Amino acid sequence: MLDLNAKIPSGPLQEKWDQHRFSMKLVNPANKRRHNVIVVGAGLAGASAAATMSELGYNVSCFVFHDTPRRAHSIAAQGGINAAKNYQNDGDSIRRLFYDTIKGGDFRAREANVYRLAQLSVNIIDQCVAQGVPFAREYGGLLANRSFGGAQVSRTFYARGQTGQQLLLGAYSALERQVALKGVQMHTFEEMLDVVVVDGHARGIVTRNLLTGKITSHAADAVVLATGGYGNVFYLSTNAMLSNTTATWRAYKKGAAFANPCYTQIHPTCIPVSGDHQSKLTLMSESLRNDGRVWVPIKRADNRAPSAIPEAERDYFLERKYPSFGNLAPRDIASRAAKEACDDGRGVGPGGLGVYLDFADAIKRLGKSTIAERYGNLFDMYQRITDENPYERPMRIYPAVHYTMGGLWVDYNLMSTIPGLHVAGEANFSDHGANRLGASALMQGLADGYFVLPYTIGDYIAGTKLAKVDNTHAEFRAAEEAVRTQTKRFLDIKGKRSVDSFHKELGRIMWEHCGMARTKEGLTEALKLIPALKDEFWSNLNVPGSGDTLNQALENAGRVADFIELGELMCRDALEREESCGGHFRVEYQDAGEAQRNDDDFAYVAAWEFAGEGKTPILNREPLVYENVHLSTRSYK
Amino acid sequence: MKLTLNVWRQPASQAPGKLETYTLDGVSADMSFLEMFDLLNEQLTAEGKVPVAFAHDCREGICGSCSMMINGQAHGPWAGAATCQLHMRAFKDGDIITVEPWRASGFPIVKDLVVNRGSFDRIIQAGGYVSVNTGGAQDANSILIGKDTVEEAMDAAACIGCGACVAACPNASASLFTGAKISHLGMLPQGQPERDTRALAMVEQMDIEGFGHCTWAGECQEACPKEISIDVIKKMNRDYLVASAKRQEPYAATVS
Numbered sequence: 001m002l003d004l005n006a007k008i009p010s011g012p013l014q015e016k017w018d019q020h021r022f023s024m025k026l027v028n029p030a031n032k033r034r035h036n037v038i039v040v041g042a043g044l045a046g047a048s049a050a051a052t053m054s055e056l057g058y059n060v061s062c063f064v065f066h067d068t069p070r071r072a073h074s075i076a077a078q079g080g081i082n083a084a085k086n087y088q089n090d091g092d093s094i095r096r097l098f099y100d101t102i103k104g105g106d107f108r109a110r111e112a113n114v115y116r117l118a119q120l121s122v123n124i125i126d127q128c129v130a131q132g133v134p135f136a137r138e139y140g141g142l143l144a145n146r147s148f149g150g151a152q153v154s155r156t157f158y159a160r161g162q163t164g165q166q167l168l169l170g171a172y173s174a175l176e177r178q179v180a181l182k183g184v185q186m187h188t189f190e191e192m193l194d195v196v197v198v199d200g201h202a203r204g205i206v207t208r209n210l211l212t213g214k215i216t217s218h219a220a221d222a223v224v225l226a227t228g229g230y231g232n233v234f235y236l237s238t239n240a241m242l243s244n245t246t247a248t249w250r251a252y253k254k255g256a257a258f259a260n261p262c263y264t265q266i267h268p269t270c271i272p273v274s275g276d277h278q279s280k281l282t283l284m285s286e287s288l289r290n291d292g293r294v295w296v297p298i299k300r301a302d303n304r305a306p307s308a309i310p311e312a313e314r315d316y317f318l319e320r321k322y323p324s325f326g327n328l329a330p331r332d333i334a335s336r337a338a339k340e341a342c343d344d345g346r347g348v349g350p351g352g353l354g355v356y357l358d359f360a361d362a363i364k365r366l367g368k369s370t371i372a373e374r375y376g377n378l379f380d381m382y383q384r385i386t387d388e389n390p391y392e393r394p395m396r397i398y399p400a401v402h403y404t405m406g407g408l409w410v411d412y413n414l415m416s417t418i419p420g421l422h423v424a425g426e427a428n429f430s431d432h433g434a435n436r437l438g439a440s441a442l443m444q445g446l447a448d449g450y451f452v453l454p455y456t457i458g459d460y461i462a463g464t465k466l467a468k469v470d471n472t473h474a475e476f477r478a479a480e481e482a483v484r485t486q487t488k489r490f491l492d493i494k495g496k497r498s499v500d501s502f503h504k505e506l507g508r509i510m511w512e513h514c515g516m517a518r519t520k521e522g523l524t525e526a527l528k529l530i531p532a533l534k535d536e537f538w539s540n541l542n543v544p545g546s547g548d549t550l551n552q553a554l555e556n557a558g559r560v561a562d563f564i565e566l567g568e569l570m571c572r573d574a575l576e577r578e579e580s581c582g583g584h585f586r587v588e589y590q591d592a593g594e595a596q597r598n599d600d601d602f603a604y605v606a607a608w609e610f611a612g613e614g615k616t617p618i619l620n621r622e623p624l625v626y627e628n629v630h631l632s633t634r635s636y637k
Numbered sequence: 638m639k640l641t642l643n644v645w646r647q648p649a650s651q652a653p654g655k656l657e658t659y660t661l662d663g664v665s666a667d668m669s670f671l672e673m674f675d676l677l678n679e680q681l682t683a684e685g686k687v688p689v690a691f692a693h694d695c696r697e698g699i700c701g702s703c704s705m706m707i708n709g710q711a712h713g714p715w716a717g718a719a720t721c722q723l724h725m726r727a728f729k730d731g732d733i734i735t736v737e738p739w740r741a742s743g744f745p746i747v748k749d750l751v752v753n754r755g756s757f758d759r760i761i762q763a764g765g766y767v768s769v770n771t772g773g774a775q776d777a778n779s780i781l782i783g784k785d786t787v788e789e790a791m792d793a794a795a796c797i798g799c800g801a802c803v804a805a806c807p808n809a810s811a812s813l814f815t816g817a818k819i820s821h822l823g824m825l826p827q828g829q830p831e832r833d834t835r836a837l838a839m840v841e842q843m844d845i846e847g848f849g850h851c852t853w854a855g856e857c858q859e860a861c862p863k864e865i866s867i868d869v870i871k872k873m874n875r876d877y878l879v880a881s882a883k884r885q886e887p888y889a890a891t892v893s
Contacts (some may be wrong), residue, residue, distance in 0.1 A: 127774045
């Protein structure tokens, strides 16, 4: 069993972070350059952390497997970033953002972490503007805002439908400036394949160079994993194709607890699947639901063109079911409502798996050019993929896997259960509970990187006696050897099935049995199917080519091997959690289609501990204590 | 549909490469160009051959990874679309498609269709930023920026760093890429203090990386998946000339 200590500071909620910053130890400015910090991943969380720590004076080594850090999947986020600035004077405040996020997470997130996130949100916007991020503005020159799901205030800052791109490029530019100043050593085409633990502390990583196949290890005083989410366990998701769980999964096997893996988010508005060849799903930003209205025909199997269906025969089901939030109901709720409509035989498009997102009213009210200004790039994207014009015909959308609230367990300092191993951004489990609100992932990644890790890592380094190690130490050599053996093993199997075919099959099992609606039978079945798939993977995998050159199939093999094991843990976690909350919906625990929580028995963080190959993982529970919010049924009606 | 693909194969950066011909059947019009390549690679793998290496990631035109020269056009025939956004309905049964990597000395070939675009990072390192450390920023609304200005800056900031501009240019110039970043920051108040040195340093780095000069051919803006206008090159040239006339020395270290 693990001793899970979240290290939440005492005192009133609003003062915890400020008190903590005072009580955390500092590293003397002249000493910072004696300390190496490794950052794996350079998306929002990684780039901001690496840049900031280099600015402070630490020696930072940053590792990405892409050709350049600007490819991180943060680049694809569309709609916006939340902050409690209350520029719109509509009732927003830090406390309201805190409350909306806790409620949005269905009361399964840690109060103190979420409050801090809301508090830091205002600083993030200031930093981004200072970097030159071109957020949308009003005519008078002030920043513009829009609304997002789960909120009744307009607190989202955006740059067209490319907010993630602009925020990432801001952090990337700060990172590249540090590379030029020699504060950050950037390693591209290097994939992290293991954590090195010495005397119980994370002291480095093992990487494989994707161009040469060479496996090397790197030593540091602290390690940060900012490697994103595991949505691609479902094969089809809105994630970039190379997004994976490998870094966090390998850390899990070295002792980092994996928390709430079954909390996966399904985003309601994505372009529906068009065939078996589909390689990923394309997100249509939640911001569209500011102006689009979601509907299906009232009649079942209604094949008429949407323009032929009169108003009286349309079911604007989100507006009907949730009058106060309407089309901006949070993602888990909107996704389930769409699934319900399609399961009822009223879905649209090929296969009946789609609902309409209709802009006709908004175009009539605001004019086409205003809609184009707000969403232009998204409309173009939709048209290119479907060959349908959303200015003239409603968009067809369907829920798709998008984000993972689960991830490595971290304490208030963003440190995992391996001392010295810190985890930031989507890779950690921390702030979103069982469901993430729109526009808050960007907020969390940057809060972690710009404003939390630079302090907490300093505290760790200043407060820990770290023996001098380098990559010639025994643990480093051993870890390198293990990675070499594993990598070679994929090549030696020489079976008949491609990596992709295994990945697709895993995805089908996960979507079918651990998707939007989970049952005891389905999850139990998955826990038989996945081990069988795993056995076949290790005996029948075919990886062409060799390991000493660029070999994308070999890279993918490692990632899929980890996804298979993670998928199993997710199903176990979903089976164990006998309640419905946020994105985790157990059909047996519902109230007329709405999630039914069981706070008496399940108000905890499920932190899974690796117990060894082939052994059942151990469930550790971190109780969630709410001192500042009243646990209520989460209603958006 | 059934297609004939002529694909550039090059096993390593220093090895000779050539076009190999493949026939591919069962391509659906709904597939994206890269999904078609996935199909090709599954076929090659099943035949015991080495699949084609190609860069890709987001598959929605924003990460800038994908980089194929398709029948001589960077990213293929659709305007404002990256390779991953091109769909097979742009082609018909029986078509012959030639696929090559970006060709520029600033983009050394790694393998098959994959090139190394680290040169773009080095151009950004030379000055594609505002020198501001974390923390200490003033309230975001203290800086007023007119709506039109921010829209124009955003147009330039939308660059995805794919390198199609270089690939399409007869001189393999990186002017559109460099100009886009110089314009984005040069139009905003935050970018003013370093505007001169930024232009000098980034243009100098662009030259060091081996990209060619701009001779106003205009191929870059036609190829750009984000439809960035060559106006950004005008702005870059203006900033560079003004800075040269003022005899500013770039204080940012040039990157080797």
